[in-house]
Amino acid sequence: MRIGVVGTGYVGLVTGACFADLGNRVICADIDRRKIEMLKRGETPIFEPGLEEKVRINARVGRLSFTDDVGEAVKKSKVMFVAVGTPPGPDGEADLSQVRAVAETVGRAMNGYRLVVNKSTVPVGTGDIVSQIIAQTSGGTYPHDVVSNPEFLREGSAIHDFMQPDRIVIGCSNPAAGEMVAELYAPLNAPIIVTDLLSAEMIKYTSNAFLALKISFINEVANICERVGADVRDVVEGVTKDNRINPAFFGAGVGYGGSCFPKDTLALVGIAAKAGYDFQILKAVIDVNEAQRSRFVAKITERLGDLGGKTVAVWGLSFKPNTDDIRESPSLDIIGKLLAAGAAVTAYDPVALEAARGALPDVDYASDPYAAAEGADALAVVTDWNEFKEANFEELAKAMRRRLIFDGRNIYDPAKVEAAGFEYVGVGRRAGRAAP
Numbered sequence: 287m288r289i290g291v292v293g294t295g296y297v298g299l300v301t302g303a304c305f306a307d308l309g310n311r312v313i314c315a316d317i318d319r320r321k322i323e324m325l326k327r328g329e330t331p332i333f334e335p336g337l338e339e340k341v342r343i344n345a346r347v348g349r350l351s352f353t354d355d356v357g358e359a360v361k362k363s364k365v366m367f368v369a370v371g372t373p374p375g376p377d378g379e380a381d382l383s384q385v386r387a388v389a390e391t392v393g394r395a396m397n398g399y400r401l402v403v404n405k406s407t408v409p410v411g412t413g414d415i416v417s418q419i420i421a422q423t424s425g426g427t428y429p430h431d432v433v434s435n436p437e438f439l440r441e442g443s444a445i446h447d448f449m450q451p452d453r454i455v456i457g458c459s460n461p462a463a464g465e466m467v468a469e470l471y472a473p474l475n476a477p478i479i480v481t482d483l484l485s486a487e488m489i490k491y492t493s494n495a496f497l498a499l500k501i502s503f504i505n506e507v508a509n510i511c512e513r514v515g516a517d518v519r520d521v522v523e524g525v526t527k528d529n530r531i532n533p534a535f536f537g538a539g540v541g542y543g544g545s546c547f548p549k550d551t552l553a554l555v556g557i558a559a560k561a562g563y564d565f566q567i568l569k570a571v572i573d574v575n576e577a578q579r580s581r582f583v584a585k586i587t588e589r590l591g592d593l594g595g596k597t598v599a600v601w602g603l604s605f606k607p608n609t610d611d612i613r614e615s616p617s618l619d620i621i622g623k624l625l626a627a628g629a630a631v632t633a634y635d636p637v638a639l640e641a642a643r644g645a646l647p648d649v650d651y652a653s654d655p656y657a658a659a660e661g662a663d664a665l666a667v668v669t670d671w672n673e674f675k676e677a678n679f680e681e682l683a684k685a686m687r688r689r690l691i692f693d694g695r696n697i698y699d700p701a702k703v704e705a706a707g708f709e710y711v712g713v714g715r716r717a718g719r720a721a722p
């Protein structure tokens with residue numbers, strides 16, 4: 287099958303590389319020339335484990351190519367996957383300008399039937415809008431179908447998630463179009479849910495909103511644990527032994543971030559409001575998440591007092607491990623608040639340093655975690671990279687001015703940290719207890 291993918295970001299590039307890997311001829315298009323030039327040279331513009339190799343191999347054997355001319359991709363491909371950004375607009379609702387622009391290009395460039403498969407996360411009803419735009423710009427000369435196929439991959443394990451998905455969701459009004467998309471995914475042997483366009487679009491938002499809800503829920507439980515002297519890790523362990531309560535996305539910490547949950551929760555609140563419904567729980571989820579970052583900074587100021595003249599080392603800049611994506615990263619927000627309170631910040635991240643430099647120029651960036659901790663009054667661990675889980679506390683104790691660790695992801699055993707001579711502050715943890 288000849289496939290076009292529009293947008294070579296986290297979703298588009300993974301989609302293109304994986305479909306090529308499954309034996310299809312794929313052309314990936316993006317209006318960002320710099321990205322396309324890099325990809326043509328065999329370099330990937332983003333850090334995603336396993337992606338660069340997949341891109342190189344498939345490009346070498348001629349199954350994967352790149353262009354900055356979206357119209358060219360439309361002309362060469364019967365099936366067009368759309369994976370452009372849908373960032374939040376000023377009122378929180380998804381900004382559909384990139385999706386609309388692609389629909390216009392498809393309409394103008396199509397030279398026969400086209401199947402447009404939307405992977406971008408879009409408000410309910412967008413599939414119909416895309417279809418109207420294609421019909422208008424093409425003059426209705428050629429037939430087309432629009433299918434919704436929301437993407438559930440997670441950055442950091444995107445290739446695995448694409449190749450071994452829990453499910454594939456296909457929303458369509460024409461069953462034959464849905465069948466064509468299902469055939470493309472057949473080699474993955476995944477459960478396929480076929481539904482109408484509106485329900486498919488709703489499934490994506492509902493999934494993300496529910497995962498965000500789990501995180502905010504357990505963060506509130508952690509905040510109560512701190513007041514009553516319970517330990518949220520033990521609470522989670524006890525609760526999730528109940529097979530109705532899945533432990534994924536159920537760990538307390540500084541809250542969620544990234545390019546999806548913050549924008550998708552806001553968008554769903556907006557979708558509900560437009561439909562005349564006040565989505566109260568989801569509004570609370572968003573508020574709790576924002577407050578969780580401030581609470582973390584408040585803990586630091588409580589212990590250190592006035593932050594003027596103090597140095598805080600921050601481990602982790604990306605919004606989660608195994609990615610260099612810093613979009614809506616809790617770390618950036620927390621660092622901003624520390625700087626605003628007068629602290630000097632030294633930061634380290636295994637792969638996101640370059641990305642962060644532009645966003646936060648007033649931070650000292652270190653090339654290794656212990657150099658970042660040198661002379662620091664406190665260490666704040668904000669992203670749960672494996673490298674941080676295996677910290678050498680002896681080395682850390684030598685580097686830091688004051689032995690104080692704020693574990694924003696609850697990755698350490700408080701007893702172990704305390705045994706190494708540190709004061710430990712987690713999220714909802716009972717510090718000062720004996721090792722189990």
Ligand SMILES: NC(=O)c1ccc[n+]([C@@H]2O[C@H](COP(=O)([O-])OP(=O)(O)OC[C@H]3O[C@@H](n4cnc5c(N)ncnc54)[C@H](O)[C@@H]3O)[C@@H](O)[C@H]2O)c1
Pocket residue numbers: 292293294295296297298315316317318321356369370371372384387388405406407408437438439440441545546
């Ligand atoms: N990142 C994730 O983990 C993830 C997971 C599931 C779903 N999604 C959804 O998928 C969509 C894409 O997300 P992403 O993280 O890959 O975004 P991204 O910002 O990484 O990539 C989007 C790409 O689209 C390109 N683009 C913009 N307008 C274009 C146009 N008119 N023609 C061609 N290319 C254009 C941009 O240059 C960019 O390279 C979003 O709707 C997002 O919500 C993302």
